[in-house]
Amino acid sequence: MAGRIVITGTGMVTAAGIGVDACWATLCSGQSAIGPVTLWDPSGMASHIAGQVPGDVDVPESLGPYPIEGRPLTFATFAALEAIAQAGTDTLDVPPSRRAVLVAGGFDDQMLDILGRAADAATEPGVADFSERVPSDLLPHLDADGGMVEMERYSQVQLMQALAHRFEARQAATVSTACAGGNTAIGDAMGMLRRGEADVVLCVGVDTLITREMMGGFCNLTALSTRNDEPHRASRPFDTDRDGFVMGEGAAAIVLEREELALARGATPLAEMAGFGYSSDAYRLTDPEPEGDGMVLSMQRAMDDGRLRCADVGSINAHGTSTAANDKAETKALRRIFGEQLDTLPVSGTKSVIGHLIHGAGAVGAVVAVKTITEQTVHPTANYETPDPMCDLDIVAGEPRAADVDGVLVNAFGFGGQNATLAIRRFAAEAQA
Amino acid sequence: MTRLFLTGAGAVTHAGLGLDALASAMGGEASFASETPIPDGPAHAVGRIGRLDDPDCASSYKRWGQLDTYSRYGFVAARLAMEDAGIDADTAGRDRIGVMLGTAFGCMEENQRFDRYGVAADGTLKGASPLLFKGTVDNAPAGWIAVAWKLKGPNATYVSGAGSGLEALWGAEGVLRKNRAPALLVGGVERIVDLHLLLREADPARHGATMSEGAGLVLVEREDSLTRRGGRARAELLGVARTRGTYADARAAALTQFGLEPESVSDRFHGLPEGGLKSTLGESHGAWGGIALCAALAYLNHDGSWEGRHHALVHAFGEGDEHFFAALKTVEE
Numbered sequence: 001m002a003g004r005i006v007i008t009g010t011g012m013v014t015a016a017g018i019g020v021d022a023c024w025a026t027l028c029s030g031q032s033a034i035g036p037v038t039l040w041d042p043s044g045m046a047s048h049i050a051g052q053v054p055g056d057v058d059v060p061e062s063l064g065p066y067p068i069e070g071r072p073l074t075f076a077t078f079a080a081l082e083a084i085a086q087a088g089t090d091t092l093d094v095p096p097s098r099r100a101v102l103v104a105g106g107f108d109d110q111m112l113d114i115l116g117r118a119a120d121a122a123t124e125p126g127v128a129d130f131s132e133r134v135p136s137d138l139l140p141h142l143d144a145d146g147g148m149v150e151m152e153r154y155s156q157v158q159l160m161q162a163l164a165h166r167f168e169a170r171q172a173a174t175v176s177t178a179c180a181g182g183n184t185a186i187g188d189a190m191g192m193l194r195r196g197e198a199d200v201v202l203c204v205g206v207d208t209l210i211t212r213e214m215m216g217g218f219c220n221l222t223a224l225s226t227r228n229d230e231p232h233r234a235s236r237p238f239d240t241d242r243d244g245f246v247m248g249e250g251a252a253a254i255v256l257e258r259e260e261l262a263l264a265r266g267a268t269p270l271a272e273m274a275g276f277g278y279s280s281d282a283y284r285l286t287d288p289e290p291e292g293d294g295m296v297l298s299m300q301r302a303m304d305d306g307r308l309r310c311a312d313v314g315s316i317n318a319h320g321t322s323t324a325a326n327d328k329a330e331t332k333a334l335r336r337i338f339g340e341q342l343d344t345l346p347v348s349g350t351k352s353v354i355g356h357l358i359h360g361a362g363a364v365g366a367v368v369a370v371k372t373i374t375e376q377t378v379h380p381t382a383n384y385e386t387p388d389p390m391c392d393l394d395i396v397a398g399e400p401r402a403a404d405v406d407g408v409l410v411n412a413f414g415f416g417g418q419n420a421t422l423a424i425r426r427f428a429a430e431a432q433a
Numbered sequence: 434m435t436r437l438f439l440t441g442a443g444a445v446t447h448a449g450l451g452l453d454a455l456a457s458a459m460g461g462e463a464s465f466a467s468e469t470p471i472p473d474g475p476a477h478a479v480g481r482i483g484r485l486d487d488p489d490c491a492s493s494y495k496r497w498g499q500l501d502t503y504s505r506y507g508f509v510a511a512r513l514a515m516e517d518a519g520i521d522a523d524t525a526g527r528d529r530i531g532v533m534l535g536t537a538f539g540c541m542e543e544n545q546r547f548d549r550y551g552v553a554a555d556g557t558l559k560g561a562s563p564l565l566f567k568g569t570v571d572n573a574p575a576g577w578i579a580v581a582w583k584l585k586g587p588n589a590t591y592v593s594g595a596g597s598g599l600e601a602l603w604g605a606e607g608v609l610r611k612n613r614a615p616a617l618l619v620g621g622v623e624r625i626v627d628l629h630l631l632l633r634e635a636d637p638a639r640h641g642a643t644m645s646e647g648a649g650l651v652l653v654e655r656e657d658s659l660t661r662r663g664g665r666a667r668a669e670l671l672g673v674a675r676t677r678g679t680y681a682d683a684r685a686a687a688l689t690q691f692g693l694e695p696e697s698v699s700d701r702f703h704g705l706p707e708g709g710l711k712s713t714l715g716e717s718h719g720a721w722g723g724i725a726l727c728a729a730l731a732y733l734n735h736d737g738s739w740e741g742r743h744h745a746l747v748h749a750f751g752e753g754d755e756h757f758f759a760a761l762k763t764v765e766e
Contacts (some may be wrong), residue, residue: 161753171675171755172593173604174592175589175591175592176539176571176590176592177589177590178570188589188604191607191608191611194611195610213544213569217566217569218566280532280585280586280588281579281580282527282579285567285573286566415570416588417588418572418576
């Protein structure tokens with residue numbers, strides 16, 4: 001097959017660690033990295049546990065003219081730099097017009113707080129001078145002359161532009177399809193490479209939604225685990241005793257390029273990005289369609305796009321949120337596609353260890369899939385102790401499992417009904433027939 | 434290469450609903466309202482729509498009451514575009530028809546509302562309805578549209594700034610050319626809130642155009658789908674170009690990409706802040722690309738060509754020095 005797309009670099013920062021190797025080691029330990037929320041006082045919340053990134057993440061102070069401020073840009077920068085370093089694209093002789101950056105997520109909740117307070121202050125009557133109404137800590141965020149708020153500083157656009165600057169890319173886009181976003185961005189990147197609009201693309205999925213607003217919202221929907229006394233046991237996809245998902249944070253990045261370019265420059269393809277599929281449940285915004293119809297479409301389209309047969313798929317990186325609705329629908333969808341093969345098809349749920357990264361989830365899944373293929377190992381799903389009889393899957397639990405994995409499906413299903421699946425397979429110098 | 438056509442359009446602007454209202458606005462028959470977002474501060478002209486009540490949607494869709502204002506703009510534009518196209522989604526393939534939208538500010542209003550009304554300072558919930566939370570994602574309009582029309586095809590929302598509406602068309606072109614969908618609802622949606630009026634972009638003295646809100650969606654369809662259902666093409670989409678530099682340089686590069694001669698193309702639907710449609714339609718940021726596409730079709734409805742020309746460029750600014758250009762061509766009866 002001509003025109004294949006390969007992955008030449010990966011980067012990741014999650015609750016499981018800072019860097020791909022650290023994350024992979026934690027994932028393979030089978031131990032969950034979920035703990036109490038310490039970023040703010042969560043005591044008023046029904047749920048006060050999450051997958052927080054541990055410690056400080058070492059990044060430059062800026063990417064060119066863009067200061068690295070806030071958790072989204074910090075995490076995205078770390079993951080991007082790790083992926084770029086592995087891919088070796090800094091010395092790549094590809095002009096900026098042939099480079100692209102595709103981002104999913106990156107909304108900085110800090111922006112909402114700052115801008116909301118600025119708006120409140122600005123609209124307070126009785127004080128003529130706008131700058132006198134604004135709390136002093138917000139002044140750095142205002143224009144010097146007119147008092148207009150610098151919104152873009154914390155926006156997704158700023159993050160996208162900073163990464164594009166670092167990658168020397170003159171094409172950039174950001175997608176926002178909630179939990180399916182990371183996969184959607186990668187799918188768009190594949191489209192650009194296939195259409196010949198770019199030679200190399202950096203894809204980043206990032207979210208840092210361990211915030212009062214987002215956790216409060218999901219608490220309102222009773223979607224979050226409230227196993228506050230046992231955070232390590234809280235995220236348990238496909239287990240009967242689950243009680244909801246756990247919020248996570250972090251970022252993952254991959255570098256995609258055309259196979260001929262990678263091979264010509266002596267790069268080592270880690271895996272082939274073979275296929276992408278997406279769909280909508282067309283059911284409800286906040287609940288998956290219970291029979292998994294939309295999920296089936298997403299997975300089948302990814303396999304068709306990548307010309308994968310069921311027999312080519314050696315592992316599933318499940319969306320596996322640890323909510324009953326998702327886990328059951330995803331199981332039904334997998335059964336409808338794989339039939340009896342599913343009885344012995346290894347499935348892993350990465351969110352059991354790191355929580356749910358929302359826009360970052362798909363990109364994390366892609367990096368984990370690459371490690372699954374390169375290590376020929378499926379990481380265990382933490383807390384899989386009492387299998388849900390409605391989820392009759394071959395869940396890898398307890399210890400990592402050695403497996404002959406050619407292809408991996410990475411599922412990401414979003415709030416809003418959007419579904420996106422990646423088909424990643426082992427890179428072989430000679431393409432499969 | 435498969436030909437693509439615009440087969441329906443729906444616009445929601447401060448001038449009203451539909452292409453006729455858009456045409457009236459282009460004729461100078463709509464005016465902006467004046468607001469003073471900062472007490473004692475300068476007044477700004479604003480192209481407001483406000484909370485949108487659409488009797489047709491209210492009567493035909495039981496969940497209409499749950500939709501936030503941002504989603505309503507996109508939803509009504511989708512209804513108008515589907516009706517304009519006369520498409521029967523069952524026949525055309527509901528499982529494969531999708532939605533691709535763009536927005537700059539997205540769900541900011543619902544984020545703010547949830548922040549203010551949903552969560553107390555100590556982190557406790559204040560009993561806000563879970564319904565409010567549904568609008569806190571940028572992809573809510575695309576999700577609602579898919580739910581209402583049972584469209585299970587590709588579904589994505591771009592949030593790359595002011596060019597997002599045409600960026601969605603760029604994404605859609607790739608999907609349609611690859612035959613991942615027979616047709617896609619494509620365009621841009623924007624809702625402005627008080628906060629946005631504090632932005633430098635809201636100041637016409639700085640930015641040159643009045644801030645506005647709304648949505649513009651078009652149905653873009655593959656030729657084989659259009660032929661199969663016996664639909665009517667309104668214009669052909671030759672392609673979408675992403676180019677950089679000054680407007681003149683970027684336009685020249687786009688024309689080269691499309692293989693078009695400069696004099697054969699109407700530039701009426703450009704996104705420059707002055708001397709064009711933005712003086713009457715306003716700066717609607719992520720919605721602009723979609724609204725400008727609708728404006729091009731509205732113009733075609735009236736005149737049959739674009740100022741005597743059979744090609745038009747629809748333009749939107751991206752971020753930095755990036756530009757998006759969509760090339761349209763008239764269709765012979």
